[in-house]
Amino acid sequence: MRVFDIVFIGAGASSLMASSFLKNRSIAIIEASAKIAPKIKISGGGRCNFTNKRVNSQNYLGDSKLIETTFKSFGQKELLQFFDKNGLKYELRDNGKYFCQNSSSQIIEIFSRLTKGCEFFLGERVKSVSHKKNFIIKTDKQMIEAKKLVVSSGGLSCSSLGATEIGYEIAKQFGHTIVTPTPALVGFTLQKEQFWMKSLSGISLKVALHVEGKIFEEDMLFAHRGISGPSVLSASLYWKKGSIWIDFSPKIKISTLLRNKTKKQISSVLPFPKRFTKEYLSSISLDDMGVYKLKDNELKKLEELNHYEFSPAGNFGFSKAEVTRGGVDCSEISHLSFESIMQKNLYFIGEVLDVTGELGGYNFQWAFSSAVAMVKNMEQGL
Numbered sequence: 001m002r003v004f005d006i007v008f009i010g011a012g013a014s015s016l017m018a019s020s021f022l023k024n025r026s027i028a029i030i031e032a033s034a035k036i037a038p039k040i041k042i043s044g045g046g047r048c049n050f051t052n053k054r055v056n057s058q059n060y061l062g063d064s065k066l067i068e069t070t071f072k073s074f075g076q077k078e079l080l081q082f083f084d085k086n087g088l089k090y091e092l093r094d095n096g097k098y099f100c101q102n103s104s105s106q107i108i109e110i111f112s113r114l115t116k117g118c119e120f121f122l123g124e125r126v127k128s129v130s131h132k133k134n135f136i137i138k139t140d141k142q143m144i145e146a147k148k149l150v151v152s153s154g155g156l157s158c159s160s161l162g163a164t165e166i167g168y169e170i171a172k173q174f175g176h177t178i179v180t181p182t183p184a185l186v187g188f189t190l191q192k193e194q195f196w197m198k199s200l201s202g203i204s205l206k207v208a209l210h211v212e213g214k215i216f217e218e219d220m221l222f223a224h225r226g227i228s229g230p231s232v233l234s235a236s237l238y239w240k241k242g243s244i245w246i247d248f249s250p251k252i253k254i255s256t257l258l259r260n261k262t263k264k265q266i267s268s269v270l271p272f273p274k275r276f277t278k279e280y281l282s283s284i285s286l287d288d289m290g291v292y293k294l295k296d297n298e299l300k301k302l303e304e305l306n307h308y309e310f311s312p313a314g315n316f317g318f319s320k321a322e323v324t325r326g327g328v329d330c331s332e333i334s335h336l337s338f339e340s341i342m343q344k345n346l347y348f349i350g351e352v353l354d355v356t357g358e359l360g361g362y363n364f365q366w367a368f369s370s371a372v373a374m375v376k377n378m379e380q381g382l
């Protein structure tokens with residue numbers, strides 16, 4: 001059986017970053033997919049939104065102290081310096097999101113170069129782990145021994161890209177608590193009362209979505225299954241069940257637009273695509289008519305477009321979610337080295353932990369930051 005100093009489960013954002021920083025160690029990286037970094041490849045429409053101008057613990061659900069300590073060790077500034085040094089071409093886009101200028105493949109090329117000394121086992125799935133003096137990792141092809149084991153296997157979203165429950169299973173085996181994993185950064189399904197939105201599939205509107213005291217002023221996309229788009233994905237991180245409300249016209253009050261008792265049709269006065277207004281009018285059983293004809297109660301119903309409150313039925317599930325909320329409880333790992341407090345030489349980094357960011361590059365930032373913070377402390381102990 002081959003013995004390595006360090007074995008990583010998963011060749012995703014966090015393990016590739018960590019192994020790029022580790023020197024003079026024998027390192028094995030086991031990845032279920034045929035190629036490394038499947039998520040980096042497809043993320044951000046193929047251009048990977050890898051961080052954000054504003055990175056703060058407030059953009060995350062999870063242990064804020066751990067998040068802050070980690071970003072102090074390796075934050076957004078250090079990540080940009082790392083990519084500058086390695087020649088990544090990137091650009092700043094809407095809402096402070098940093099994307100690759102050409103293709104996310106450039107990030108993968110950088111990591112491939114920096115991890116040349118590591119041994120990759122691709123298309124190989126970790127099935128179980130046991131521990132005596134060292135860790136014995138059983139894959140579907142072989143057994144590998146590790147002095148240190150890093151669980152960097154990500155969350156449950158997108159199983160087609162290699163996601164498995166292995167990280168949680170290993171954590172549980174060594175006595176860790178798992179905060180129930182649920183899909184996040186995902187679209188909402190709708191209750192019957194909101195089915196009118198389903199007929200708008202393909203339309204996108206800039207809205208302000210209010211959830212649990214947070215506001216997301218970004219695009220909302222009407223989809224066949226419900227609602228999606230940046231504002232909904234971010235809101236899904238905080239939504240627990242219960243109501244959200246949408247301001248469909250955040251820049252201007254509907255009451256102001258309808259104050260003038262004009263003969264113009266409602267659909268000509270409201271600032272929405274005609275299809276949207278038509279479906280909304282039909283949902284409140286109102287005909288499109290001259291604004292001057294509107295009665296007080298009808299005006300009120302239209303004004304609700306500035307405060308449309310409802311409870312989503314659920315979400316699109318793990319297959320469509322970008323990330324997993326929940327994971328390994330952060331109170332059971334060292335806040336400096338990410339080592340398990342239950343089992344020496346066992347580490348957890350990235351999305352497998354109970355830290356989840358909003359949409360906008362926050363999740364890659366967390367994966368990269370937790371990886372480097374771990375290495376800094378691990379190097380001291382090696």
Ligand SMILES: Cc1cc2nc3c(=O)[nH]c(=O)nc-3n(C[C@H](O)[C@H](O)[C@H](O)COP(=O)(O)OP(=O)(O)OC[C@H]3O[C@@H](n4cnc5c(N)ncnc54)[C@H](O)[C@@H]3O)c2cc1C
Nearest residue numbers: 010012013014032043044049126154162350351361363364
């Ligand atoms: C479609 C999509 C788009 C996204 N876009 C963005 C974005 O633009 N910006 C952003 O910040 N975040 C984005 N994310 C989230 C981001 O990809 C993750 O948060 C990040 O990759 C987590 O890094 P990680 O290293 O923890 O896990 P991952 O990058 O998921 O890596 C874990 C790896 O472990 C492998 N693995 C799992 N189980 C096993 C096993 N049993 N054996 C062997 N290997 C295994 C997986 O195949 C995977 O490659 C996106 C996610 C998705 C699904």
